[in-house]
Amino acid sequence: MTYGDWKAENNDSVLDGQKLPVVNGYIVTSATNGDKDVEPNTTEKYVQVTGDSSNIVEKVVYTPIGKWIPEIPQGVEPVDPNPTDDKDPKDPVDYPNNPTDPTKPGDPTDETIPYVPGYTPQDPSGNPLTPKDPTDPTKGYNPPPVPANPKQDTNIPYVKDKETVDQKGSVKFIVTGTNEEKHNEPLTGKEGKKFGYDPTEKIKEYEQQGYTVTNRDSYDKEDTFDNIPDNSQDFVFVLTPRIEPVTPNGEKPVPNTPVDPNKPDGPKWPDTVKDLVLTKEVTRTISYIDNKGQEVAKTFSTTVTFEREAKVNLVDGKITYGDWKAKNSDSTLEGQTLPVVAGHQATTAIHNSTVVHPESTQEDVVVDENATNITEVVIYTPNTAPAEKASQLAIIKYVDETGTLVKEIKNSVDTVVGKEDEPIKYTTDAKKQELIDKGYEIVKDGFTIPGGRVFDGVEDVVGKDPSQTFEVVVRPKFSTITPKPEDPTNPLPNPNEPTTPIEPGQPIDPKQPNGPKWPAGVTEKDLVKQVTRMIKYVYEEDGREADATRTETVTFTREATVNHVTGEIVYGEWKVSHEVDSDKNKDGKWNEEASKLIKGYVADKAVVEEETPTENTADKTVVVTYKKLGSWIPKLPDGETPKDPIPYPNDPNGDPTIPGTPENSEEPIPYVPGYTPEDPEGNPLKPVDPENPSKGYIPPKLPMNPSENIEIPYRPNSEEEKPNMPKPDKPAPEKPKPDMPKPDRPTPEKPKSDMPKPNKPTSENPSPNKPASQNLPHTGEQGQDTMFYGATVFGLGMMIAALRKRLEEETE
Known part of the structure; x- marks a missing residue:
């Protein structure tokens, strides 16, 4: 038979390939074509065949993809990053599939490693993983890259976060050139936390008082506490009194009005500007009279004006003047030619109180700002006067x-x-x-x-x-004012004058309304200073008051002596007032204050030390913070009724800053039959009563940070560790002697009814690195019973071997 050539049906001689499918949880790792290894992607390509071609069998191998395995610390629970799904956050996280290429893993950032409070996950190189949301790590972390071999799992260890240290600092407002603290704001917080204190309102307050405020140390509320032990991060805002110039040609300032009319909330002119003296005049007056005192010619007058600038301290109101200068540089008081008086001649003249020649009144006089007014009188007498005195x-x-x-x-x-x-x-x-x-x-x-x-x-x-x-x-005239601040409604009662200053500008003596007025600088705020220390006691966790606030005030007073003519004030020294303060502050001190012991808490200060403030000391707020003591947390075995945490004890000697010792605990670590509690290092705890462990156990030592809890795990006891375990009554069999057995001695029957069934679980599981239970695996038989049956079988075997040997010898 003769065949023609093979022809493809429908002229289609192509075997199509197929795109590699993506299988969740698997990755393509290899492929074969018959018995040959090929690249997996060759199965996606078409193949041209003929009628003589063999069938093609290709296999693509999918291997389970690796996983990130979170090594969650024992006793803590992770935060579920996807609480809406059914996955347990403790379970391994599959590497993601590549949606288009099954031979490669996908993008790791599509997955999430869970957050565990107090711990940070790390990659295999020990680098911390990056949070999904840097502001909220509870949302989980980005996984590390998939390893070069995507079939290999990646363990994610969790490293306990370093205990953050309580740090402190301050923001001080200090007057330039002095040590006077106007305000001291304490800063407290954990390392890495922001300072938080916003000084904006305080700055505004001092600017309204007339200060220029300079942020000397570049304080920023967004900056954070450092981690340097015992380092106080102190920042200073420098307060510089603002000095405003006032010129004689400018508008005279008005007390208590804004320095800058365009900034009504800014500083205001002090009361002292009402007494500004920017100009003064020196006048020369020449009068002409006869011997009867009658004016015979018009009085001549000329004036020199002196001017000066002033600088006003907006804080204390002090005024500093510049040098006097003659206006238009003209400091000459001109004289005047003696007027001609008919029938009279100038015979005598008076210059102030001195007799001079009349011609001297015609001469110019150069004066300075210290010159007094010049009063000159020229006396004319008749030319033909009759004889008279x-x-x-x-x-x-x-x-x-x-x-x-x-x-x-x-x-x-x-x-x-x-x-x-x-x-x-x-x-x-x-x-x-x-x-x-x-x-x-x-x-x-x-x-x-x-x-x-x-x-x-x-x-x-x-x-x-x-x-x-x-x-x-x-x-x-002088008045000395001695304040008596014990009467808050009348702090400055009668000095040695029958008046009491109420406001600057009021008559010193009400009976003389046109008389001298009280200058600025004699009000209560000028003569009385009260310096206060406030001690606040708060709980760290929520800022609640832990104990009543204690406030102590020291009052300073000073006298003021006022010159009624010039308004100049001379102040006396500041002295502690022994009349207004409480008995304990009459010595001018802030007394030592002991912090109260509060059960379950430790304070950061045992005492607030005694201090002796001065009149320049700023009011002070001291904060004593109480941190909650941690607890021992018994982690009882499954099935046991949970026990409440056992708080650490306070110091039995009353020191509020330190906890007590485990021996001071009001409650022992509870006893659980068949288990022994351990400390964090895995050491068994000591019983309160070694003869009776049911009375509980002495807690382990406290951590360095007494606010940190300690979990107390329980491990099952081994048989030899069980207290008061009864010894077996059945003696161990003796080793059989070779000549004892008889050939016809029957083999002992195997016990039946009390043998446990195979694979029945034992009542206890041995702990790693601890002596194993004496139960045999899969049987539950006790070790000594097994030894008994094993020895019996061994003895029977020896007996049979001895009989066989004897029979062989007899046969020979």
Whole structure:
């Protein structure tokens, strides 16, 4: 028979390949074509065949893909990253499949390694895994990369987080150039935690008080506590009093109004600006009179004005002045040509209180800011006067106790002209009242006498004071204010004046409304300082009050002596007030305060030390924080009724900063029959009563951090560890002697009824690295019974062997 050529049906001689399918949990690792190894992806390609081609059998091998295996620490529970699914977060996590290539694993970031409180997962190289959400690690972690061999599992160990240390610091507001602390904000927190304190409001407060605030140490509330032991992270904001210039040509500031009108919430001008003196004048007055005191020519007057700038401290109100300068650089008081008076001639002149030639009034006088006003009088007498007594002069000067002319009134020298034996028509009353209104008190009136004074006949000499020169001596009046802060409604009662200052600008003596006024700087805030220390006791976990806040205040007072004329204040030294404070603070100290012992907690300070504040000490807040003591947590075996945690004891000697010892525990670690509790190192705990373990066990030693709990695991006892275990009554069989057995001795029957069935589980499982239970595997037989039956069988075997040997010898 002859065949034609093979032809493909429908001319289709191609065997199609198939795309490798993705199988969840598996990865393609190899492939064969017949008995040859091929690349797996060759099965996806088509093959051209002929009629003579053999069948093609290809096999693709899928191997289970590896897993990430979280090694969850014993006794802790992970947080389920996907609580809506049915997976246990403790289970291994499969490497993901590649959705398009079954020969490769997928993207690891699609999977999640669970979060375990107090622990951090690591990759095989010991690097911590990165959280899915850096702000919330409870959402889990990104797995490490899939290993080069994707069939290989990756263990994920969990490393216990290092115990964070309580750190401290402070934010201080200190006045520049001094050690005065205006505020001290304590900072406390764990290492790595943000400081948190926002100083914005405090900065605003001090700026309103007139300070410029500088963040010297670049404090930022977002910065974190370091991990350096016993290192206090202290930051300083420097408070610099703001100094504002005031010029004589500018607008005069008004007390208690904003320095910058565009910033109504900014600092305000202090009360002292009402007393600003930026200009002063020196005046020369020349008057022309006849020998009867009548004006014969118009009075001439000229003035020099001096100016200066001032710098105002917005905090304390102190004013610093610059140098005086003559306005327009003109410091000359011009003289005036003697006027011509018909029928009269200038014969005498007075310069302040001194007799001078009339021509001297025509000369210019250069003055400075310290010059007093110049009062000159030129006296004219008739050319053809009838024979009469000569004109006489009387001078009345108003001076202080040093003889210096007072400057607070316009004319401190008065001149009176008359004839010998005529009465001097003059009174000092008006000038004295003016001086009293300026704040002076009269020391001596050298002019006024009963009956009045008359002119003498002494001829006056040029260059000297007239023979009749009288002085009214005055001195500034002073008031010393001694505060008595025990009366909060009237802190500054009557000093040695019959008045009490209420506000600056009020009359010192209400009976003299036009008299001197109280200057700024004599209110309670100027003369009384109270420095307070507040001790707060709080629980760390929620900030609740742990004990009543203790507040101690030391009061300082000082006297102020006010010059009624100038308004200048001289302060006395600050002294501790022994009248206002409580008995325990009258010595000017903040006393030592012991922290109370609170059951179940330890304080971070046993005592707040005694301190002696000064008037410059800032108010202080001390926080004593109570941390909750940890507990021993018995992890009882399954089936046992759970026991409550046993709190660590407090120190029996009353120290609130340390816990007690295990021996001080009010409750022992509970006893569980058949089990022994262990400490964290795996050591068995000691019974309270070695003769009776049912009384419980002494807890293990406390951790370094007394707020940390200790879990107490229980391990099952081995048979030899069971207390009071009864010894077996059945003796061990003796080793049989060879000549004892007889050939016809029957073999002992195997016990029946009391033998446990094979594979029945034993009552206890041995712990690793501990002596194994004496139960035999799969049988439950006790070891000594087994030894008995084994020895019996061994003896029978020996007996049979001995009989066989004897028979063989007899046969020979």
